[in-house]
Amino acid sequence: MTLFKNCSYYALVVLFIGCSSGDSNEILNPDAAEEETESPIENPNPSNEGVLDLVSVQYVADTLKLAMDLHLVLGNSLYSIKGQDTYVFNFDTTVWTYLGSDPDLPNFIASGISFLRNGLWTIFTSRGLYEFDFSLQDWKAIDVFPLNENFYISAFYIEEQDAIYYVDPANGNRTIYKYLLDTNESIAQGGYGLNGNFSLVSPNTFVHNNGYYITYVTDEEVFEVHKFSSDFTKLEMVNSYNVGHSLDNGVAMLFGDYIIFGLGGTSSLNEDLSVTFLRSDRRFYFYDLVNDKFLDIPSSFYEGRMNASLVTYNNEFYLINGFTIENNQNEPKLSMEKLKFNHVTN
Numbered sequence: 001m002t003l004f005k006n007c008s009y010y011a012l013v014v015l016f017i018g019c020s021s022g023d024s025n026e027i028l029n030p031d032a033a034e035e036e037t038e039s040p041i042e043n044p045n046p047s048n049e050g051v052l053d054l055v056s057v058q059y060v061a062d063t064l065k066l067a068m069d070l071h072l073v074l075g076n077s078l079y080s081i082k083g084q085d086t087y088v089f090n091f092d093t094t095v096w097t098y099l100g101s102d103p104d105l106p107n108f109i110a111s112g113i114s115f116l117r118n119g120l121w122t123i124f125t126s127r128g129l130y131e132f133d134f135s136l137q138d139w140k141a142i143d144v145f146p147l148n149e150n151f152y153i154s155a156f157y158i159e160e161q162d163a164i165y166y167v168d169p170a171n172g173n174r175t176i177y178k179y180l181l182d183t184n185e186s187i188a189q190g191g192y193g194l195n196g197n198f199s200l201v202s203p204n205t206f207v208h209n210n211g212y213y214i215t216y217v218t219d220e221e222v223f224e225v226h227k228f229s230s231d232f233t234k235l236e237m238v239n240s241y242n243v244g245h246s247l248d249n250g251v252a253m254l255f256g257d258y259i260i261f262g263l264g265g266t267s268s269l270n271e272d273l274s275v276t277f278l279r280s281d282r283r284f285y286f287y288d289l290v291n292d293k294f295l296d297i298p299s300s301f302y303e304g305r306m307n308a309s310l311v312t313y314n315n316e317f318y319l320i321n322g323f324t325i326e327n328n329q330n331e332p333k334l335s336m337e338k339l340k341f342n343h344v345t346n
């Protein structure tokens with residue numbers, strides 16, 4: 001069904017400067033700001049020559065909705081959906097445009113992936129398969145899944161096979177599925193096992209040297225890296241790392257040979273929404289895919305952040321929305337910030 005209503009929103013660009021010292025727990029401070037200038041941290045960790053570090057955090061724009069469901073980066077634009085509403089953000093002008101609402105989309109999407117197929121924005125979600133025609137600004141439901149059939153899928157699209165491989169561990173299902181896009185049917189490929197209480201860090205699968213990796217958090221604090229076999233019939237754990245802090249509702253991203261992960265947390269609220277219990281993390285870590293080892297990233301984010309989403313544009317990472325704790329309250333963050341990681345040398 002075609003979207004209706006079209007209007008634009010404008011966001012001012014303010015750049016944050018982060019600074020750090022030799023203290024590995026130093027927080028990048030966005031309050032030390034200088035307009036329209038991005039200042040890298042000078043020698044954030046002089047004692048850690050060549051270490052991968054978070055070197056700057058840059059405020060980019062305000063956002064229009066909390067907790068966007070899915071995103072697609074296309075050219076210099078970011079397309080996002082929240083329920084049945086569709087938005088587009090221009091990275092050059094920092095202008096958000098509301099494209100409209102479409103009842104063909106579900107009201108809520110717990111998880112899913114976005115990709116471009118046949119010139120259409122395609123989303124494969126816990127609720128089904130949907131396609132967006134950019135020229136018509138029209139969403140179409142291709143295959144709607146029964147409610148509660150899937151809960152929190154992690155998936156990836158292989159163009160050469162015109163197929164999607166996915167798992168749904170939150171449903172207690174230990175099956176690897178292949179979804180055929182030409183016939184809209186799922187075929188069981190194989191099985192896998194998981195231990196403990198777990199959650200997905202990212203619905204996206206990371207592709208490195210033709211290997212496909214999925215990341216999990218078990219028991220809130222243990223980050224696990226799993227890899228699919230070459231025929232996608234098995235999913236086996238490669239390595240794990242207990243960070244000692246809650247990683248639930250965190251983020252993960254692929255940076256060269258490294259899977260960077262961090263942030264996240266859990267909280268319990270009173271009826272007045274005040275926080276009675278909080279476990280959060282403002283730190284980042286990374287897994288070295290080549291050398292099979294985990295390391296901490298020395299510099300921390302400037303605050304704890306839960307339930308944020310993350311997109312990649314021009315090989316840079318953009319953190320979108322989420323929650324933090326202020327005055328003993330869960331406070332929403334309606335903003336987009338650019339995270340810059342790099343190897344720091346003296």
